[in-house]
Amino acid sequence: MRKTLIIAMVLLLLSSGISTANPGGEGDALRSMECGGSCHGDAGSSDISPSTISIIVDDEVWAGLFTTVSVVVEGVEPSSKRLVGVFLLTNENGAKDTPAHEGWTIVSDANGGTNNYVELEYPRDADSLTFTWILRAPDAPIEHNLLATVHHGSEDGGNAFQGQSETIVIDVWTPPENLARLAADWEPPAVRDIGEQTTISLETEDVTSFTAEYRIDGGEPVSLLVSDGSFTLPAAVNPGVVEWRAHLEGDGPDQTTVWFRIVAAEPAWEVDETALYLQAFALLFLFAGLVVMQRPSNGVDMKSYDHTNQVPAMDTVANSMYGGAAEIFTQPLQTHSGPPLPPSGLPAGWTMEQWQHYGQEHLDSILREGVQ
Amino acid sequence: MISAGTLHAISTELVVGMFVLSGFCFLLCMLDKGPEVKANVAHWALLGGLLATPAAIITGVLAAPGEGIENPLLANKLLLSMSAVGLAIGVLLRRRMGAEVDRLHSGMGMVSVGLILFTAGIGGEFARGETLIFFIPKETVFLFPIWVSAIILILGMVILGKSAIQHRG
Numbered sequence: 001m002r003k004t005l006i007i008a009m010v011l012l013l014l015s016s017g018i019s020t021a022n023p024g025g026e027g028d029a030l031r032s033m034e035c036g037g038s039c040h041g042d043a044g045s046s047d048i049s050p051s052t053i054s055i056i057v058d059d060e061v062w063a064g065l066f067t068t069v070s071v072v073v074e075g076v077e078p079s080s081k082r083l084v085g086v087f088l089l090t091n092e093n094g095a096k097d098t099p100a101h102e103g104w105t106i107v108s109d110a111n112g113g114t115n116n117y118v119e120l121e122y123p124r125d126a127d128s129l130t131f132t133w134i135l136r137a138p139d140a141p142i143e144h145n146l147l148a149t150v151h152h153g154s155e156d157g158g159n160a161f162q163g164q165s166e167t168i169v170i171d172v173w174t175p176p177e178n179l180a181r182l183a184a185d186w187e188p189p190a191v192r193d194i195g196e197q198t199t200i201s202l203e204t205e206d207v208t209s210f211t212a213e214y215r216i217d218g219g220e221p222v223s224l225l226v227s228d229g230s231f232t233l234p235a236a237v238n239p240g241v242v243e244w245r246a247h248l249e250g251d252g253p254d255q256t257t258v259w260f261r262i263v264a265a266e267p268a269w270e271v272d273e274t275a276l277y278l279q280a281f282a283l284l285f286l287f288a289g290l291v292v293m294q295r296p297s298n299g300v301d302m303k304s305y306d307h308t309n310q311v312p313a314m315d316t317v318a319n320s321m322y323g324g325a326a327e328i329f330t331q332p333l334q335t336h337s338g339p340p341l342p343p344s345g346l347p348a349g350w351t352m353e354q355w356q357h358y359g360q361e362h363l364d365s366i367l368r369e370g371v372q
Numbered sequence: 373m374i375s376a377g378t379l380h381a382i383s384t385e386l387v388v389g390m391f392v393l394s395g396f397c398f399l400l401c402m403l404d405k406g407p408e409v410k411a412n413v414a415h416w417a418l419l420g421g422l423l424a425t426p427a428a429i430i431t432g433v434l435a436a437p438g439e440g441i442e443n444p445l446l447a448n449k450l451l452l453s454m455s456a457v458g459l460a461i462g463v464l465l466r467r468r469m470g471a472e473v474d475r476l477h478s479g480m481g482m483v484s485v486g487l488i489l490f491t492a493g494i495g496g497e498f499a500r501g502e503t504l505i506f507f508i509p510k511e512t513v514f515l516f517p518i519w520v521s522a523i524i525l526i527l528g529m530v531i532l533g534k535s536a537i538q539h540r541g
């Protein structure tokens with residue numbers, strides 16, 4: 001039994017892989033590099049990633065308008081989970097380094113969220129992996145820095161890897177005053193459920209008309225029918241990304257927007273939380289009740305570790321040696337005033353009281369009979 | 373400012389540590405091996421783990437991404453941890469009523485500990501994508517209709533109340 005248990009435990013322990021950090025990833029989030037450094041910055045358990053990282057930015061970046069930033073990672077040898085995480089940062093300080101700290105607004109990331117740290121699965125047959133962010137540029141028309149770091153595990157499950165791109169400088173320009181543009185407070189949708197069409201209504205400034213088109217997987221653009229300032233993207237059949245953009249025309253310079261990305265995903269798992277919480281409490285009371293219902297056997301608690309009944313004060317036998325504290329020992333000793341009893345005890349039919357009064361006479365008569 | 377995730381890690385380690393100690397002592401009780409204090413340690417450790425469990429649940433809910441329960445793993449964690457808490461409360465109450473620490477009692481304590489460890493295993497899968505209990509399906513949630521849960525809830529309360537009255541009597 002014991003050997004079987006030990007073998008079972010050892011087998012269970014051996015079934016786990018040996019790995020560092022979180023092979024399942026940390027999940028997308030808005031994080032500073034401090035987080036990545038705490039997991040992958042230790043020289044004893046991390047190495048420099050052999051991958052190459054490059055950042056691609058639009059040629060013209062207008063202050064306050066949308067722009068695309070792509071981080072291309074090549075040559076990664078990830079762990080068996082094949083997860084690769086990328087930070088989009090504004091400096092190497094390790095803190096206060098998210099795009100938001102420099103005035104950038106993340107409109108959508110590679111997974112349809114609004115995070116600067118994103119994880120994607122590295123395809124087995126791919127040479128590179130591209131992380132794309134849609135950002136709204138800062139309002140300040142000055143130079144801004146951007147860099148990216150990559151984080152991944154290793155094929156053998158050993159050390160984690162961290163790599164860093166070169167810091168690029170982006171010139172943010174003041175847009176022409178009457179540039180046809182999207183409204184400053186308009187935000188594009190970034191996610192949708194599979195099987196749902198998406199109608200997008202553009203809010204614009206200095207625009208007299210526009211056309212729209214979409215593409216899938218970087219393929220040929222397909223024109224969309226625009227009606228009353230809106231157009232509809234066809235429903236997605238599978239999880240993936242559909243890109244769309246608009247050509248804005250007005251009295252001033254025309255503008256073609258960036259390729260906006262909309263990620264189609266399986267509908268999120270939903271549950272009736274009221275039913276779930278009610279069931280949780282129901283199970284709590286049910287199990288507590290079922291256990292308590294198993295009445296104690298005989299109602300006697302056999303406390304094997306409780307020796308309080310074994311001390312001399314409670315032990316009537318042992319206590320007899322001390323004169324007795326129990327009632328039986330506190331009673332006065334029975335004494336009699338008659339002669340000592342013969343070895344055979346009281347004669348047959350005699351009581352102790354008779355012996356006290358007539359015992360000596362009985363002994364004397366026996367003695368006389370013996371002399372005669 | 374300490375994040376809910378960090379507090380959840382602390383409270384979870386408290387819960388799991390105490391429950392594991394309790395489970396080990398219940399195992400010794402079942403095998404009738406080990407020191408005589410094992411029954412006391414089992415129940416006190418169970419109580420300690422029980423006290424830390426609400427903190428683990430609350431910080432876990434706060435640390436979970438998104439709003440509400442959006443993952444079947446989280447739903448199963450909730451159901452399992454509450455079942456474990458119910459079993460642990462029952463074991464402690466039963467002991468207080470004078471139950472002998474026999475195989476049945478030890479077994480129920482170990483089931484409670486097992487459910488907490490299963491819950492922790494699901495947490496590992498949710499947070500890090502891997503767990504020792506990879507062979508157990510965890511993404512299927514058995515959810516009763518509300519009326520069934522309500523009946524079970526009332527049933528549990530009645531059983532508990534009746535047992536308490538009988539014990540006092």
